[in-house]
Amino acid sequence: MPAVPPSPQSPLKLPSDQDASGRTLGAEEIELVSQAIRSGTLTSTKGSFTKTLERDFAALLGARHAYACASGTAAIHCAVAAIDPEPGDEIVTTPITDMGALTPILYQGAIPVFADVDPRTCNVTARTIEARLSPRTKAIVVTHLFGNPCEMEDVVALANQRGIPVIEDCAQAFLARASGRTVGTLGAIGCFSLQQGKHVTTGEGGLVVTDSADYARRMFLFINKAWGYGDAKPDHTFLALNYRISELQGAVALAQLAKLEDVVRLRRGMAERLTKALEGVAGISVPWVAPQNSHVYWKYCLRVDGRILAGGSPGLAAALKDYDVASVPRYIQKPAFECEIFREQRTFGHSRFPFTLARPEAVDYARERFPGTYEALEGVLVLPWNERYTEEHVDYLASSIRQAATRLAGAKVR
DSSP states (O other), rough: OOOOOOOTTSSOOOOOTTTTGGGGHHHHHHHHHHHHHHTOBBBBOOOOOOHHHHHHHHHHHOEEEEESSOOOHHHHHHHHHOOOOOOTTTEOOOOSOGGTHHHHHHHTEEEEEEOOOTTTBBBHHHHHTTTTTTEEEEEEEEOOOOGGGOHHHHHHHHHHTTOOOOOETTTTTTOETTTEEETTSSSOOOOOBTTSSSOSSSBSSSSEEESHHHHHHHHHHHHHHOTTTTSSSOOSSOOOOOOOOOHHHHHHHHHHHHHHHHHHHHHHHHHHHHHTTTTTTTTEEEOOOTTTOOOOOSSEEEOOOOTTTTTHHHHHHHHHGGGOOOOOOOSSSSSGGSSSSHHHHHOSSSSTTTTGGOOGGGGOOOOGGHHHHHHHHEEEEEEEETTTOOHHHHHHHHHHHHHHHHHHHHHHHH
16 A cells, blocks of 8 residues: 555545535536526426436436435435325334434324444344334335445335335435345335435435335425326325425536446445455454445445544544544434434424324333444444545545554553
C-alpha cells in the first residue's frame, strides 16, 4: 500500500457527499434541466422527464411499475397508504432507521411495532420480526441499512406464510442484491430516496416500485391527491396528498440514473480496498455481509470493540478528528422508540392517536426486548463514503484508522 502521511498536521481532505467534491452532478444534469426549463413545462403531470425517469427506473430494477414522489419519507408513506391499514393495525419495523420511515406509519393510523436487529448489520431478521408479529400485523417494513441488504429469503418466506406484505426501505441501497435479486423487488413494494447523500440525488425526492397493479394504482393516486389523471371520469377517491416532484427534479434524476451503475461499482471497489487494508486491526471489525447478498455502501461502517480500544466507537471517532476524518458513532444516538414522539406519544394535538388503539405489548419498549439494538448502536462507527473516493483517499483513511486504533489500544493497556 502507498505510504500515507501519518501526521495529523497534514491531513488529506476527503470528498463529501454534501457538495460537489463527492457528487457526480455535472454537464448531463445541467443539459436536461435546461431542456426542462426551455420547454416551459415544469409540472410532472404534463411533462416528460419524470415519466421517462419512472419508466427507466422500473426497467433497471425489473419492476412493472415505478412512480416518483417528493422524498424517501413520501415513498414510505405511499407504500403504507397502498397497504391501507385500518386504525390500530400494526406494522413491524426497525428501531434503527430515519424517523421519516416511521412517521408515515403513524400518519396512516397504524402502530409501528419494533423488532430487534442483528448487531452485525443493524438489520432486522426473520427471527426478530417473527417475535413481534400478531393477528393485527398489517405489513412488515425492512430497511437495508447502509446499503447492506437484509436476509430477504427468510423474511419473505415468513411473510408469505402469514400472508403479510413486505415493504422494502431501499433509501440507502440502490442496486444492492439479496439472493441474486435487486432489493426493492423481493417484497410487495420498494421505496427509494433521492436525498442529497444517496446514490442518486435530486436534493430531495423519492421513488416507489411494485409488481402489483393494485398497489401501483393506490400509490399513483396517493401521490396525486387521489385524483385519477388519465381516467375517463377522475375524482378525488380517498384521502391523499400532493407528493409529486417537478420536472426539474425529474430531469436531474434522469441524468443521475444513467450514472448509477458506475456509482455503485466505484463505491464497492473502494470499499473492498478499505476492507483489505483494515484486516488484522485489533478492536475493529469490517462490514459483515451475508454470503448471498451484495452491499452497495451508502456508508462504510466499522464495528468497534470498546474492550480493546479505549472509548469504543466514540473514542475512535474523536481520535479520527485528528486526521480530519468526520465519522459518526452510533449512527443514531438512540433507538427510535426512545424519541419523544414514541416515549410521550406526541402525535395529533393531545389525542395520542393512534397509540390509543395500541396493544400494551406493541408499545412496550423495555430495554431487555432489544439486546441486539443496543449492542449494534454501541459498537457501530459510520465512516464518510461516496463514489468520488480514490485509492489515495482510501489509503489515507485506512492509515488514519490504523494509527488511531493503535493509540487507543495502547491507552487501554495502560
